[in-house]
Amino acid sequence: MERQTDVLVLGGAGVDSIVHVPELPLPYADSYPVPRIETRAGQTGDFVALGLHALGLRTHHLDLLGDDHEGELVRRLHRDRGLALTTFPLPGGTRRAVNLVGPDGRRLSLYDASRTEAADRLPVEAVRALAAASRHVHVSITQPCAEALPELGGSGVTVSTDLHDWDGSDSYHQPFADAADLVFVSTAKLADPERTMRRIVERGRARAVVATAGAEGSYLLVDGELTHTPAVAPPDPVVDSNGAGDAFAAGFLFGWLAGESPQRCARYGAITGAHACTVPATGVDPLGRAELLARAARLG
Structure with missing residues (x-):
């Protein structure tokens, strides 16, 4: 059956307020003068979807959004980029976070956990229809997406997810x-990344697990073999690490769906992740397909 969409992205839509701070961690003080505080659309699902779209993949984003100013920012971002977005009401309001960004580009995200309630659901009919029209589904780790996982299990499409800074034991x-089938996770909180990666394979259906380690590159577990992919030097100064992991996932998925080797996929991810670190926190500028392939060719 011909699929109309390459990747359906579930969840992860929201808005961030960006605050540039003089250092991280930020010492206690009554107040700090900071540069202009800006609010822009874009959280993990948005960044993955926009990254895939920029790489030429037919992408559709599905999530719950509030009927508020922040929700309109998300809708406008998708409209401006020509990216398909289907939304349903989120009674608690659009998800938002405050990101503190240090001079070296490191980020501390303060996520507002009050926006989602236990009763929030992605409509089953919409998940079923959009998954049936897609080659692949990438799932954000928000509560409504957790409720949609059983529906995806019977859809016949491959599934990926990003566990972000999981500690390897949190049951959520x-x-x-x-x-x-494909799991991304950061090594930030993993005491033993390899052990966690192997446990993911043993417990679930994953055919590949990717652990990202920032400047140390990434680790790939496929067919029982663990390999390392070095980081790629950013082409411009690093200004913000926000969205780098999402960009890595988009680059990896681009190669994955094109039938490239897992090692080549990891190289693509390293390139797109490095590029994301050169984009100011207040902007959204994912790497395009032509430039990704050109940079990959130069690296060999």
Whole structure:
């Protein structure tokens, strides 16, 4: 059956307020003068979807959004980029976060966890229809997406997810890890990354697990073999690490869906992730297909 969409991205839509601070961690003080505080659309699902779209993949984003100013910012971002977006009401309001960005580009995200309630659901009919029209589904680790996982299991499409800074034991993340064919996770909180990666494979259906380690590159577990992919030097000064992991996932998925080797996919991810670090926190400028392939060719 011909699929109309390459990747359906579930969840992860929201808005961030960007605050540039003099250092991280930020010492206690009564107040700090900071440069202009800006609010822009874009959280993990938005960044993955926009990254895939920029790489030429037919992408559709599905999520719950509030009927508020922040929700309109998300809708406008998708309209301006020509990216398909289907939304349903989020009674608690659009998800938002405050990101503190240090001079070296490191980020501390303060995520507003009050926006989602236990009763929030992505409509089953919409998930079923859009998944049936897609080659692949990438799932954000938000509560409504957790409720949609059983529906994806019977859809016949491959599934990926990003566990972000999972500690390897928090039970909330486990259903996502178990349900995905391709799992991304950061090494930030993992005491033993290899052990966690192997446990993901043993417990679930994952055919590949990718652990990103920032400037140290990434680790790839496929067919029982663990390999390392070095980081790629950013082409311009690093100004913000926000969205780098999402960009890595988009680059990896681009190669994955094109039938490239897992090692080549990891190289693509390293390139797109490095590019994201050169984009100011207040902007959204994912790497395009032509430039990705050109940079990959130069690296060999």
